[in-house]
Amino acid sequence: MGISHARSNKGITSQDVARAAGVSVSTVSRVLNDKDDVAPDTYQKVRGVIAELGYASSLAAKSLRSRRTGVIGLIMPDLEDPFRIQAMKGIHQAIVALDYDLIAFTSGSIKKHSKAEREQHYVSLLNGSLIVVTPAATSFPAAAPRVAIDPNSQCPDCLAVTATNHVGALTAMEYLINLGHRRIGFIGGRPDLLCAQQRLQGYETALRQAGIAPDPDLITIGDFSRTTGRDCAQRLLSLAEPPTAIIAANDQSAIGAIEAARAAGRRVPDDMSVVGFDNIPEVAYYDPALTTVDQFIVKMGYVATEMLIRLIQGERVENNLYEMPTQLVVRDSCRALKGGD
Amino acid sequence: MGISHARSNKGITSQDVARAAGVSVSTVSRVLNDKDDVAPDTYQKVRGVIAELGYASSLAAKSLRSRRTGVIGLIMPDLEDPFRIQAMKGIHQAIVALDYDLIAFTSGSIKKHSKAEREQHYVSLLNGSLIVVTPAATSFPAAAPRVAIDPNSQCPDCLAVTATNHVGALTAMEYLINLGHRRIGFIGGRPDLLCAQQRLQGYETALRQAGIAPDPDLITIGDFSRTTGRDCAQRLLSLAEPPTAIIAANDQSAIGAIEAARAAGRRVPDDMSVVGFDNIPEVAYYDPALTTVDQFIVKMGYVATEMLIRLIQGERVENNLYEMPTQLVVRDSCRALKGGD
DNA sequence: CTGTTAGCGCCTTCAC
DNA sequence: GTGAAGGCGCTAACAG
Numbered sequence: 001m002g003i004s005h006a007r008s009n010k011g012i013t014s015q016d017v018a019r020a021a022g023v024s025v026s027t028v029s030r031v032l033n034d035k036d037d038v039a040p041d042t043y044q045k046v047r048g049v050i051a052e053l054g055y056a057s058s059l060a061a062k063s064l065r066s067r068r069t070g071v072i073g074l075i076m077p078d079l080e081d082p083f084r085i086q087a088m089k090g091i092h093q094a095i096v097a098l099d100y101d102l103i104a105f106t107s108g109s110i111k112k113h114s115k116a117e118r119e120q121h122y123v124s125l126l127n128g129s130l131i132v133v134t135p136a137a138t139s140f141p142a143a144a145p146r147v148a149i150d151p152n153s154q155c156p157d158c159l160a161v162t163a164t165n166h167v168g169a170l171t172a173m174e175y176l177i178n179l180g181h182r183r184i185g186f187i188g189g190r191p192d193l194l195c196a197q198q199r200l201q202g203y204e205t206a207l208r209q210a211g212i213a214p215d216p217d218l219i220t221i222g223d224f225s226r227t228t229g230r231d232c233a234q235r236l237l238s239l240a241e242p243p244t245a246i247i248a249a250n251d252q253s254a255i256g257a258i259e260a261a262r263a264a265g266r267r268v269p270d271d272m273s274v275v276g277f278d279n280i281p282e283v284a285y286y287d288p289a290l291t292t293v294d295q296f297i298v299k300m301g302y303v304a305t306e307m308l309i310r311l312i313q314g315e316r317v318e319n320n321l322y323e324m325p326t327q328l329v330v331r332d333s334c335r336a337l338k339g340g341d
Numbered sequence: 342m343g344i345s346h347a348r349s350n351k352g353i354t355s356q357d358v359a360r361a362a363g364v365s366v367s368t369v370s371r372v373l374n375d376k377d378d379v380a381p382d383t384y385q386k387v388r389g390v391i392a393e394l395g396y397a398s399s400l401a402a403k404s405l406r407s408r409r410t411g412v413i414g415l416i417m418p419d420l421e422d423p424f425r426i427q428a429m430k431g432i433h434q435a436i437v438a439l440d441y442d443l444i445a446f447t448s449g450s451i452k453k454h455s456k457a458e459r460e461q462h463y464v465s466l467l468n469g470s471l472i473v474v475t476p477a478a479t480s481f482p483a484a485a486p487r488v489a490i491d492p493n494s495q496c497p498d499c500l501a502v503t504a505t506n507h508v509g510a511l512t513a514m515e516y517l518i519n520l521g522h523r524r525i526g527f528i529g530g531r532p533d534l535l536c537a538q539q540r541l542q543g544y545e546t547a548l549r550q551a552g553i554a555p556d557p558d559l560i561t562i563g564d565f566s567r568t569t570g571r572d573c574a575q576r577l578l579s580l581a582e583p584p585t586a587i588i589a590a591n592d593q594s595a596i597g598a599i600e601a602a603r604a605a606g607r608r609v610p611d612d613m614s615v616v617g618f619d620n621i622p623e624v625a626y627y628d629p630a631l632t633t634v635d636q637f638i639v640k641m642g643y644v645a646t647e648m649l650i651r652l653i654q655g656e657r658v659e660n661n662l663y664e665m666p667t668q669l670v671v672r673d674s675c676r677a678l679k680g681g682d
Numbered sequence: 683c684t685g686t687t688a689g690c691g692c693c694t695t696c697a698c
Numbered sequence: 699g700t701g702a703a704g705g706c707g708c709t710a711a712c713a714g
Binding site: 023024025026027030037038039042061063064065066067 | 699700701702705706707708
Binding site: 364365366367368371378379380383402404405406407408 | 683684685686689690691692
């Protein structure tokens with residue numbers, strides 16, 4: 001005996017409520033939206049019936065009529081990436097805190113289309129409603145209020161929240177340099193992404209400030225993944241004069257780098273220091289606990305949502321770019337350079 | 342100069358498309374839904390106009406009329422819990438793979454209501470559409486096709502996917518017993534949850550099978566959190582005759598237990614073995630890497646979604662309970678008991 | 683094959 | 699204060 005679905009509770013509409021309460025649908029509507037001009041006892045009665053029948057108004061119908069939903073859409077291609085999951089937590093927190101309604105995200109049938117199409121589809125899917133984008137592109141005529149988290153390019157007139165990538169990398173480098181390191185390898189992220197570029201620039205700036213001549217061999221390019229992190233580190237370690245420390249453009253590459261070091265018989269932090277970027281939760285548990293720069297991703301999600309909601313409610317948002325301060329989190333993956341050159 | 346939202350793309354409807362293509366709205370609708378009986382060139386023309394105008398149909402209107410959406414709702418109270426995040430990954434994967442449309446989850450304004458109300462609200466929000474629930478209660482008249490992941494109680498006529506909790510705990514215990522452990526502490530999860538009960542039963546069964554007399558002092562009850570894991574372990578360790586191994590009802594408590602052991606000056610695995618349950622990603626990185634029983638949470642999410650979609654499409658689903666096999670993942674948190682009693 | 687006609691459930695004037 | 703009527707954008711009969 002299998003289960004199939006019997007459409008129960010099928011259509012309990014405002015009509016039903018109206019009938020049961022002995023009023024008209026418009027009155028029910030008024031009660032539903034807490035309009036001012038309803039007689040107290042009418043109000044009570046209708047509320048009673050609503051509760052009794054377990055009525056809940058249909059989002060579809062409502063938003064069809066009123067041209068807006070309380071729905072916040074989320075465009076997020078990939079649920080594997082810890083960064084995005086963190087951001088989502090923040091978004092969720094904000095939605096709860098700000099008493100907003102719902103968050104929706106998609107994939108599936110839209111996957112073959114371009115990002116632009118996808119977003120468009122998305123907007124109308126939710127009835128002209130609002131969107132938080134996370135990943136890459138964000139540059140085509142805005143079809144809806146929109147704020148981007150860590151967009152890959154400057155979008156002058158589009159709301160965004162990013163980390164202070166340059167400063168973050170710079171700080172991490174200063175830490176390493178203070179520890180006595182001079183040959184510091186860099187494992188970059190996808191060069192098409194702004195944040196990766198900025199982190200690289202932070203690396204270079206730090207070198208310049210410390211009067212260390214940059215060595216192109218020390219700069220490798222990955223794609224933010226653990227595997228490329230491993231590959232890059234391997235290349236770095238097989239250099240004639242290998243680095244004594246590595247800074248990676250994100251935590252996953254940093255983990256990859258540690259794995260590579262271990263595979264090459266070097267221990268972290270004793271034989272080599274490694275610092276990451278992001279501070280995703282898992283790296284606090286890693287052995288060794290990873291020193292990294294925290295960019296408060298959860299908070300980025302929260303702030304983005306706040307901005308979006310403000311935008312939706314018609315407030316004029318002044319700062320269209322929120323830069324989240326970063327902070328170095330010192331754990332166990334770095335050591336002062338002893339002896340050596 | 343701040344940004345405010347100019348409602349662009351405001352109302353490009355099927356009417357517009359129809360007009361531009363010189364056909365009627367119903368034809369547009371037919372094209373949109375890839376109905377069979379449309380003349381090839383009419384089809385092409387309409388498709389062309391659709392692309393040109395960047396038209397996308399309104400979910401609201403569509404679902405209002407057709408009484409169903411391609412939306413899968415997800416009821417998930419908490420985004421902090423790694424278990425749920427894992428499940429969500431699986432759901433997302435399934436949605437992508439099965440070319441489904443959208444997944445939505447909520448919180449916010451509904452938070453003050455009961456779970457029943459919440460779900461109800463939810464159903465009508467999505468226009469009678471479909472729901473995957475994750476957390477606790479699942480027992481009131483189903484208002485929509487629904488499948489539960491790891492529900493807290495047997496729901497005879499409701500679709501569900503669970504792990505083989507009993508067998509899982511049993512297997513872990515056998516492993517520990519084979520390692521020579523005789524005094525094995527148990528850190529339970531919320532006793533109101535079925536999965537916690539089953540794991541406890543697995544523990545007890547293993548003891549019985551091995552002919553070890555159960556000791557009530559060795560059984561502690563937490564709530565699946567890291568902190569209670571720590572507390573329980575602490576209590577266990579301060580026993581006159583403390584356990585040589587601990588099995589925790591989930592990974593977070595296991596981590597807590599390791600922390601407690603460390604705080605008490607005992608090293609894991611050398612002085613005490615610990616095994617967890619769930620195999621959430623972070624514990625692979627933990628120091629020591631946690632031995633745990635994998636319940637393939639991601640796959641549970643995937644399977645649940647498959648079941649749901651099958652249900653939606655009117656297929657009769659035979660097995661209304663899918664039991665995901667579990668598997669012991671041996672890592673570094675356990676050691677054979679040496680010497681001792 | 684395609685157009686016409688009705689609503690889906692709700693909100694919003696506009697009368698009373 | 700409340701009811702009646704019209705329409706949001708779309709799909710589902712029914713005609714042609």
